[in-house]
Amino acid sequence: MFHFGHHQHPLAKVQLRELFTCAGCKEYGAGKRFACQQCNFQLHEFCAFSPPSLKTHPLHGQHQLHFHSKPKQGGILWAKCDICWKPVKGFTFRCSACSFQMHPCCAMLSTQVSFPVHPHSLKLLPTIASSSGGDHPGFVCGECKRKKSGRVYRCTVCDYHLHAVCAKNMINGLEDNGIKVVPEKPSMLGAAARVASLVIVEFIGGLFEGIGESVGQVLVQDIGIGRCVSRRRRIE
Numbered sequence: 001m002f003h004f005g006h007h008q009h010p011l012a013k014v015q016l017r018e019l020f021t022c023a024g025c026k027e028y029g030a031g032k033r034f035a036c037q038q039c040n041f042q043l044h045e046f047c048a049f050s051p052p053s054l055k056t057h058p059l060h061g062q063h064q065l066h067f068h069s070k071p072k073q074g075g076i077l078w079a080k081c082d083i084c085w086k087p088v089k090g091f092t093f094r095c096s097a098c099s100f101q102m103h104p105c106c107a108m109l110s111t112q113v114s115f116p117v118h119p120h121s122l123k124l125l126p127t128i129a130s131s132s133g134g135d136h137p138g139f140v141c142g143e144c145k146r147k148k149s150g151r152v153y154r155c156t157v158c159d160y161h162l163h164a165v166c167a168k169n170m171i172n173g174l175e176d177n178g179i180k181v182v183p184e185k186p187s188m189l190g191a192a193a194r195v196a197s198l199v200i201v202e203f204i205g206g207l208f209e210g211i212g213e214s215v216g217q218v219l220v221q222d223i224g225i226g227r228c229v230s231r232r233r234r235i236e
């Protein structure tokens with residue numbers, strides 16, 4: 001197939017276990033994908049087949065959503081997705097009547113879902129007022145066991161909870177391919193430095209929980225650059 005985002009080469013549907021970054025939505029994926037055989041361009045299947053509009057999506061039934069290949073704003077702060085609360089850096093479905101937007105992967109979710117990780121079906125909890133930062137207090141996510149921002153699913157039968165952002169891993173192929181923890185982008189740092197940087201990422205992640213993931217990510221990038229510099233100095 002030829003995709004409008006990559007006119008120069010044809011894309012082929014392939015099944016590969018390893019992690020990739022989708023050239024459309026800029027998010028991780030694994031497993032089946034549309035990949036260029038001549039360069040590094042790869043797309044999630046759902047990104048490759050994104051329709052130009054979604055008339056009545058269960059996650060935003062009140063207004064029609066339109067597909068956009070470019071995010072709303074670039075720069076330091078990316079606008080966040082209303083479902084997973086991660087920044088939107090590429091392909092999006094955006095409402096023209098209100099500020100709602102979501103990733104193509106999040107558009108694969110619904111108000112009620114079921115996944116192989118849990119025997120019962122899960123229901124999306126209503127959005128909580130921002131006084132608590134949008135967090136639903138007092139639950140443990142059945143997948144990540146951590147505190148994360150964004151919408152939450154709850155089991156209709158038992159007390160199992162699942163973040164919408166964790167539910168995405170059931171759709172983008174990460175869960176199917178056994179990729180639990182998203183690795184860092186490849187770097188030139190040694191193993192020791194890599195361990196140290198993981199600790200920093202954890203720390204920053206915890207520190208900025210609730211403030212917005214995009215802020216945390218920017219800081220992590222800055223720290224990464226700073227560490228490279230100081231490491232070089234030490235070697236000299």
Ligand SMILES: [Zn+2]
Pocket residue numbers: 022023024025026027043044047091104
């Ligand atoms: Zn994608």
Ligand SMILES: [Zn+2]
Pocket residue numbers: 006008009036037038039040041
């Ligand atoms: Zn190509």
Ligand SMILES: [Zn+2]
Pocket residue numbers: 081082083084085086102103105106
């Ligand atoms: Zn999202």
Ligand SMILES: [Zn+2]
Pocket residue numbers: 060062063064095096097098099100
């Ligand atoms: Zn709307």
Ligand SMILES: [Zn+2]
Pocket residue numbers: 141142143144145146148162163165166
């Ligand atoms: Zn989770």
Ligand SMILES: [Zn+2]
Pocket residue numbers: 118119120155156157158159160
């Ligand atoms: Zn259950």
